[in-house]
Amino acid sequence: MSEHTIRGEVAVVGIGETTYYKRGQSPDPEFKLVLRAILAAAADAGIPVPTIDGFCSYSNDRNMPARLANALGLPELRYSVMQWGSGGGGAAAAIGNACAAVVAGYAECVVAYRGLAQGQFGRFGAGARVPTISGPPAFTVPYGVMSPAQMYAMRTTRLFHEHGISPDTLKAVALAAYHHAQANPRAVMHGRPLDEATYDESRWITEPFRLYDCCLENDGAAAVIVMSAERARDVTDAPVYPLAVQQGGEYRSGATVHNQPDYATSSFKTTAPRLYAQAGVTPGDVDVVQSYENFTGAVVMSLIEHGLCTYESANEVLTADNLIAPSGGLPLNTSGGNLAECYMHGLGLQIEAIRQIRGTSTNQVPGARVALANAGPMVEVASTALYGSEEALG
Amino acid sequence: MTGDQTNTATSGPSGPYLAEGLPAPRPASDGLDEPYWSAAREHRLLVQRCETCGTHQWGPEWMCHTCQSFEVGWVEASGRGTIYSWQRPHHPVHPALRDQGPYLVVLVELDDADGVRMVGNLLGDPLQEVVIGAPVEAAFEDHAPDVDGVEPYTLVQWRLAAG
Numbered sequence: 265m266s267e268h269t270i271r272g273e274v275a276v277v278g279i280g281e282t283t284y285y286k287r288g289q290s291p292d293p294e295f296k297l298v299l300r301a302i303l304a305a306a307a308d309a310g311i312p313v314p315t316i317d318g319f320c321s322y323s324n325d326r327n328m329p330a331r332l333a334n335a336l337g338l339p340e341l342r343y344s345v346m347q348w349g350s351g352g353g354g355a356a357a358a359i360g361n362a363c364a365a366v367v368a369g370y371a372e373c374v375v376a377y378r379g380l381a382q383g384q385f386g387r388f389g390a391g392a393r394v395p396t397i398s399g400p401p402a403f404t405v406p407y408g409v410m411s412p413a414q415m416y417a418m419r420t421t422r423l424f425h426e427h428g429i430s431p432d433t434l435k436a437v438a439l440a441a442y443h444h445a446q447a448n449p450r451a452v453m454h455g456r457p458l459d460e461a462t463y464d465e466s467r468w469i470t471e472p473f474r475l476y477d478c479c480l481e482n483d484g485a486a487a488v489i490v491m492s493a494e495r496a497r498d499v500t501d502a503p504v505y506p507l508a509v510q511q512g513g514e515y516r517s518g519a520t521v522h523n524q525p526d527y528a529t530s531s532f533k534t535t536a537p538r539l540y541a542q543a544g545v546t547p548g549d550v551d552v553v554q555s556y557e558n559f560t561g562a563v564v565m566s567l568i569e570h571g572l573c574t575y576e577s578a579n580e581v582l583t584a585d586n587l588i589a590p591s592g593g594l595p596l597n598t599s600g601g602n603l604a605e606c607y608m609h610g611l612g613l614q615i616e617a618i619r620q621i622r623g624t625s626t627n628q629v630p631g632a633r634v635a636l637a638n639a640g641p642m643v644e645v646a647s648t649a650l651y652g653s654e655e656a657l658g
Numbered sequence: 659m660t661g662d663q664t665n666t667a668t669s670g671p672s673g674p675y676l677a678e679g680l681p682a683p684r685p686a687s688d689g690l691d692e693p694y695w696s697a698a699r700e701h702r703l704l705v706q707r708c709e710t711c712g713t714h715q716w717g718p719e720w721m722c723h724t725c726q727s728f729e730v731g732w733v734e735a736s737g738r739g740t741i742y743s744w745q746r747p748h749h750p751v752h753p754a755l756r757d758q759g760p761y762l763v764v765l766v767e768l769d770d771a772d773g774v775r776m777v778g779n780l781l782g783d784p785l786q787e788v789v790i791g792a793p794v795e796a797a798f799e800d801h802a803p804d805v806d807g808v809e810p811y812t813l814v815q816w817r818l819a820a821g
Binding site: 390403417419468522 | 676684686695715716717743744748751753760765774775776777778779805807808815
């Protein structure tokens with residue numbers, strides 16, 4: 265274990281989510297959704313709202329900390345930090361930045377949050393409606409490479425080619441997510457089960473991705489509150505300890521026009537080893553996994569790069585039965601995740617990992633002590649958090 | 659390259675590979691990639707090459723990623739490469755593609771430029787089987803949209819090459 269670590273110093277005290285809506289169907293504007301999620305997280309923690317003194321978000325969230333602090337009537341704003349860019353890659357990093365602030369003493373009670381109202385602000389999944397385009401997108405968009413699925417599909421094609429990974433692994437990831445969503449009343453796909461035949465017959469979005477390989481697009485908001493471990497024990501009976509959070513990218517992960525030297529990667533090859541070292545755990549200690557699904561192919565890469573299976577074992581390990589809680593050996597995306605619960609840019613996956621350590625998931629892994637939740641695979645800067653119970657601190 | 663005739667995606671009966679109406683490329687306002695787009699209009703494929711250490715790089719950047727030299731120039735590539743990866747989009751995400759049907763996108767690794775890759779469409783049957791490693795050659799596709807404020811431009815497409 266590394267000498268410098270947040271392990272044991274900081275704890276998650278509150279989690280909050282709004283109702284999750286289909287894209288464009290929120291009755292509330294985005295800023296109001298974020299306020300609702302923050303109030304829910306404070307209530308979950310059992311703390312007065314004015315205790316909050318810092319904010320962290322990611323992906324150029326539009327809901328500014330100063331406006332939030334003003335709306336909430338906070339006595340003082342001490343910390344406001346944005347994780348740079350890279351889509352949902354900052355979901356774990358935002359929580360990591362909140363933890364860092366608490367450990368460093370910059371603030372005492374920090375919220376990591378994300379809000380999305382695509383009806384109000386436009387879609388992720390649609391191509392740009394502009395007459396001209398310049399910069400790196402000028403080398404892809406005119407060839408019909410515009411949507412996130414189209415930006416990332418070729419990495420999965422290359423994964424299959426380089427490592428003999430079967431497309432059946434993608435199907436297993438989708439089936440497990442939909443299975444879990446059926447027990448989760450928050451899930452947008454609750455009551456809409458998916459079977460193998462329906463997956464096989466579903467339309468191509470872009471080969472090798474079918475409809476069910478692609479994340480949802482949703483409206484809603486989510487929030488996570490962290491405080492020092494010492495104060496956390498005063499306010500909650502169920503502190504969950506972030507054991508480590510890592511963010512980053514590999515050599516030239518930011519290369520444009522699909523020129524990353526290591527192309528068939530989810531961008532965790534350098535961060536995952538640092539993550540485990542800082543947390544003082546190994547992949548074998550992980551009881552349950554929340555792995556960000558922008559697209560199912562990325563989940564396969566992420567599981568391999570986090571040491572949870574190998575290129576050689578992936579076709580055997582990644583079967584639907586083995587990914588389902590509580591019976592499977594590698595319980596995955598137990599809320600339904602971005603595919604079937606809600607696409608809250610991955611913050612919902614972090615919350616589900618926290619719920620598993622609390623023992624309150626709708627697909628609970630009995631006795632879960634260590635949970636992993638990653639964010640934003642295949643983007644330039646990705647991140648992962650490991651969460652542990654009091655017992656995991658040892 | 660073997661001359662304009664064989665390297666031009668003719669606008670014959672099939673016309674451009676994708677329906678007109680997608681956003682047109684325009685050189686970046688900072689001028690970084692202007693040489694590439696100007697050369698493409700002349701049916702020449704340029705790529706960046708460091709004048710200090712010789713490293714090729716793509717996409718365009720102001721500095722060489724190997725030696726941090728700002729002396730990054732442009733050289734003409736042969737236009738030959740191999741398919742590194744591919745996808746076949748079916749779902750139209752732009753109104754211009756509403757009646758397009760499936761189309762092929764390839765990521766091509768250039769033969770003579772330190773393995774840099776370029777994105778384009780693979781000309782021919784959009785439902786053809788695609789083989790990673792297959793040799794391809796550049797084909798220049800000219801566009802002159804009748805849209806105010808949009809300058810003529812040329813896309814670099816790819817077609818299968820003989821063995």
